Amino acid sequence: MNREPIDWEQAEDSFLGPSLAAGDATGWFDRLYAAAVDGRVTMPWSRENPHPLLVDWAHRTQLRGAGRTAVVVGCALGADAEFIAGLGFTTVAFDVSATAITLARERHPDTGVTYLSADLLDTPAEWRHAFDLVVEIITLQALPPDLHARAAAAVRDLVASDGTLLVIGAVPDTETPNTAVPDDGTAAAPWPLTRAEIDALASDGLHAVAIDTLPMPDRPGESRWRAVYHRPAQN
Numbered sequence: 001m002n003r004e005p006i007d008w009e010q011a012e013d014s015f016l017g018p019s020l021a022a023g024d025a026t027g028w029f030d031r032l033y034a035a036a037v038d039g040r041v042t043m044p045w046s047r048e049n050p051h052p053l054l055v056d057w058a059h060r061t062q063l064r065g066a067g068r069t070a071v072v073v074g075c076a077l078g079a080d081a082e083f084i085a086g087l088g089f090t091t092v093a094f095d096v097s098a099t100a101i102t103l104a105r106e107r108h109p110d111t112g113v114t115y116l117s118a119d120l121l122d123t124p125a126e127w128r129h130a131f132d133l134v135v136e137i138i139t140l141q142a143l144p145p146d147l148h149a150r151a152a153a154a155v156r157d158l159v160a161s162d163g164t165l166l167v168i169g170a171v172p173d174t175e176t177p178n179t180a181v182p183d184d185g186t187a188a189a190p191w192p193l194t195r196a197e198i199d200a201l202a203s204d205g206l207h208a209v210a211i212d213t214l215p216m217p218d219r220p221g222e223s224r225w226r227a228v229y230h231r232p233a234q235n
């Protein structure tokens with residue numbers, strides 16, 4: 001008997017909880033995407049269009065990518081990567097979920113993006129300081145707080161000399177930021193980056209260019225960090 005897929009946001013806890021309880025902070029992503037492929041849940045993180053705050057920033061800065069490289073971290077099904085590639089960047093997009101990467105390739109059969117399955121926490125050595133533009137949208141916040149500093153360092157490490165890092169994510173309730181990581185299978189994610197974490201991204205040679213909290217288009221009452229960093233060119 002065919003059943004309607006469960007809304008993935010309703011099912012998320014049942015994937016996340018056991019994964020965290022087993023000490024595995026990332027394995028649940030692929031299991032959630034695989035469940036969507038099987039029709040058990042709706043497809044997570046499957047927006048068709050690039051993030052509106054990415055599009056807005058690209059337009060404001062007249063972003064052009066010809067002759068430049070970009071990487072999209074935690075790319076899911078590729079909407080942001082396709083947008084960046086459309087601006088002319090030679091674009092790599094990676095995700096820890098092999099299923100997400102298969103889906104991204106299927107969704108964009110004529111793509112110029114190189115979609116790869118890779119773990120931000122264990123990136124290839126040749127990616128060190130390799131990308132003129134690094135785009136990170138709500139992936140750091142999908143990792144438990146005790147991994148934020150390590151994951152943020154890995155994101156910074158991707159930024160080339162004279163390169164730019166763009167981070168977009170939820171703004172936490174400053175009174176009570178989420179730091180809970182229950183090991184009993186109950187809900188926890190996401191763990192939005194705190195102001196201190198956003199500020200601390202400006203290290204290891206990166207400077208903050210602009211740190212804004214902006215209203216989320218189409219989501220009244222919600223706001224997002226949009227933070228831009230730059231690694232000055234080495235002479």
Ligand SMILES: C[S@@+](CC[C@H](N)C(=O)[O-])C[C@H]1O[C@@H](n2cnc3c(N)ncnc32)[C@H](O)[C@@H]1O
Binds near residue numbers: 045095138139
């Ligand atoms: C919250 S979703 C966001 C997806 C997309 N960036 C967006 O804005 O819709 C986080 C994505 O990052 C991926 N991810 C989580 N941890 C990762 C890691 N350590 N390395 C690479 N990708 C990761 C997940 O599989 C998932 O596709």
